[in-house]
Amino acid sequence: MAGVVYTRKERCPELYLLAWDSEITVTNSDMSRCNSYRDILHCNKKPFYLKGREEDSSITDAYIIHSLNHVLKIRDLVTKNDTKLAKHPESADNEILNGDSFLDHGFTRPKVLILLPLRRIALRVVQRLIQLTPSAYKVNVDHIDRFLKEFGTQEVEDDEDELSQQTQGNSKAKKSSKPSDFLELFGGKRDEEDHFMFGIKFTRKSIKLYSDFYSSDVIVASPVRLIAVLIIDHADVIAMQNWSHVNTVVEQLNHIPSKQHGTDVMRIRPWYLDGYAKFYRQSIILGYYSNPDINALFNRHCSNYQGKVKLVCEYKGVLPKVILQVLQIYERFDVDSIADADDARFDYFVKKVFPKIKDSVQGGTMLFISSYFEFVRIRNFLKSQEASFCLLGEYTQPSDISRARLWFFEGRRKIMLYTERAHFYYRYKIRGIQNLIIYSLPERKEFYPEIVNMLDGSHNMSCTVLFSRFDQFRLERIVGTAPSKRMVTSEKGVFVFG
Template identity: 40%
Template sequence: MAFYGPRGGSRGRGFSSTGFRGRGGARDSRVRGRSGFRGGPGKPIFDCARIAQQKEVEENNAQSGEESSLEEEQDLELDDESIIDEDEESLPAVRSYAALMQSLFSESGPQSKKRKLDHPSDVITERRNSANDQEVNDLAAEDADDVEEAEEGPETATDGLLEEVAEDSEDASDPFEAHFADPDNNILGQKLKSIQQDQWSTQKVLFQKVGKAFFSFPRQDIIQDVSPNEIPDSSQLRLKQKLATAVSKCRPCFDMLERHLAPLLFNYQDVLHCERKTSNSESLRRLTCLHAVNHIFKTRDRVIKNNSRLAKEDNDDLSLQDQGFTRPKVLMILPTRDSCVRMVSMITTLCEPEQQENRKRFDDSYVEKEEKFSVDKPDDFRELFGGNDDDMFRLGLKFTRKTIKYFSQFYNSDIILASPLGLRMALDGKDEQKGDSDFLSSIEIVVVDQVDALLMQNWEHMEYIFEHLNLQPKEAHGCDFSRVRPWYLDNNAKYFRQTIALTAFNTPEINTMFYNQSKNWAGKVKINAFYPGTIQELGLKVKQTFSRLDVASFAEDPDARFTYFTTAIVPALTRRSKDSAGTLVFIPSYLDFVRVRNYFSTSTSTTSLSFGSISEYSSVPDVARARSHFLSGRHSVLLYTERAHHFRRYQLRGVRKVIMYGLPDNPIFYKEMVGGYLGKSIQEGKLEPGEGSVRAVFSKWDVLKLERIAGTERVGKMVREKGDTFDFV
């Protein structure tokens, strides 16, 4: 089975957000002839080469610097994967040109391509602006994520030496060594046994100005010390020198959040951080990218050093197990292409590559510079949907000595960045191509950013992806099994994988996936804040009534909620139909929305109520009509879903009363609908101060939502105390 690139298609078959498109043939300009010289069979190779040498020497003495620049540009376009030796670089240009001419005429095929390490910046710029323009435009017009290239084994990806390979010694105190490279087998065996028996010990720790952290470790005789460990700056992290220099420039000191999170991330513990905001998103992105790239560089350097040892030592008994089954080590799951752009920009800032192959193609496909939304949209909405909001993408990043290559084939990539939908399509395959998940077999770090936004897409894709992580591969893919780490061979890779999930709030779905899929033998931690409650942040006085449902099980919740709504809330609206004008009914679930909408349409008890509806599937004309009728009073009730508000953030006018069929996951939505909609009606004079009201229905299964809205101190009493009605002003 072969896998041809980030789009998951076979040769000439790729996916796009608008449909399926095919393209034939490789478009890489590096494999095309550039010199214009064409030789046929039967011509004397060496005579022709000597003539060319003689001509070149004469021309070099007479030509200007402009022609020399062209010669450098031709050398630049050779393959970026091999590195020329110093002795070969010091050779005269005549011999270099002769070798090239011989390779062009040789019947045995071209020899290995080579490239220079130092290139003038103007040559690089000229190459990007001229030679690749047509290629990039053609690719953008077709399938921007589809690529074809030869598949490499995991060890062949490390051709060439890093400058800093020799600087690092194998230190047992380095978290990379202790967790991946050389773990203590005695401790590891005990912890794996505890994990397999689902035995965990949990401790609660308070982080100053951050929140409460819940640590979970595989149960052992010795309780681990989880006291807060703060790191003031990056100097105390075990970073590669190149990364340490870059991060010290852009972030000389850590803030309070970074001081607490850095030791958790770099000790390879699983982290569920439930307080991601637009204000701290940059800090979180920097930390996760720094950790991911540092892990890749350390893994690669270990392989390079061992390659050197194997080349020097002729010892059949030498065992160097330093790899996985395939090359990709880091998976980043992101909601939109714009979020991918921000993540990639952070990676390039930290790595400071000298060259970025296919960068223009990446910018054309992912970057959208025009501002789409006005300033009245909230910050979290602008961050998520600003720029290119396409949620169908997958991208491979490959690191070489001084280059980052975009759109690399998955099996040749170090980092895979993808949306849940894009990755799911690659896993499933299409048409004649069968599904393939082998490229996820050796993932060691998973970063899921803006998990709350992914929850509003299709959560089934996330569950499907995690089910296919760290499975045993079906094919070898060029793997040298003598170099594979033993815990990969023992099918224990899932116990070493680190999961980093960043979300604005926690939900039962996120919580369940984290605790079910997180089997890290280093432990896991969930971080929550103390919530004062959104009800105190509204900016206006309004009566808020919370009604509790007593439901025995989660499966019974939908039916109990519908029964309460139709027997307690709807009759109150119909008794005073004149007072029902301007009633907004907020419904989190689309299934509940359909049920309520059908009830309003068919029930005889609602004949006196005119209503409209807006869901995530409503067309633009239908939304405009519903908003207009609701504002004019033609419709007294408007049914509104949470996903519609998430994707559109409509500014509804004419709201006089808010009924929440269920609490929103995002506490910002409660503030926008109560404080925003009712506040706007007061400003427009359609509602007197203090006249508006809110009625919210909740059960004990909504405890996470209720905590964010009512506050951490109140949630316990509202769930456990006698009585089922709680009023706030």
């Protein structure tokens, strides 16, 4: 059924009237891209959680309306065909065999899979889906109380000021020190945020939440066999969790199932039986930014016969958000292939950067590392050098984190390793930094000024950033698109900002 859409004059006009409602901000371009049934990669979607930036709700409303249109259109078609066949049961088999009009089934009922990273985001999307559903289909919304109880927002406990209490003896309650985007994004319990999966079923007059998966029309899950529309929203946040789970899910889509789930095989569309379902699946991937993993998924696993659309943009950079007068020295290391980039970065650090740290008596050096694998590699190297260091990674135990932050602040450890994912999930403010080394640029551009501004209070502050030409995706988000192009192609290898 891919490629066929309603107009405002056809069977389901209420959905398209919604697109022109004054309270809905769907643009013609967003709606037309979704309705084209092409694969879409749009990684400049303005997220709701960033302060000072108006949310780009148009594309969200567009994919929800598009999903509703797809689900309700097929539901109406199946219902109409069921009625026709019920009136003439004796000729049903002949009519199915002799024409395409009754080929309205897939192997299973689910048609739309929406992958979302967090419960708070799932709450927003499902509430919006219910709002946009035509009133005739939502006389009742089953299990809405259970949904709001399980996905409703709760306050995040603030563990940031433990170090302040230890060093300053201040135990008074105070306003959370977490950034506003962190509080907006993680509105619930962190340890339960990214584990959920439930079905949504549309009947003649109701929406059923928590429906059985094989009888559902829409499945909402965090990183399903036959899916006609795949939507991955907030892909950048999912990338901070575990992108390999997304690859696993997408690789399992659109295969011929090993078990039969009550489907009338006489009404299955021929391209599903021929194993071509993946070419008829529309994939819509949305996020705040793109990265090599997201691009690879789009290039390798999105094979829609209608084609694909990739939206790109230019970045202004975030350097003006660094409020300190600190020189930020960008050092480029040369590497011939992306396969050798990690080794080249490590070799550059070992030969050019670490000797300066080792010979320094100052201490207060923080290494910001984007990848956990790089984190482990640097940790093992520092152990081999018997260096004085402490760790703050995404898997570090809370008691070890508190001890590490205190030791670093008091100068009992000269070096701290800090990962991007740890910053994403906890947003610690590290005190005692004198020398900041950004071993690998952060994926999320808003983290760069946050990390550099942690040098506040330092007397001899310095900031060194390592990069290669294969870091241009990250680099352009931080320094701007035009400067990043010059930095990766220039003959000189050192650039200074500040």
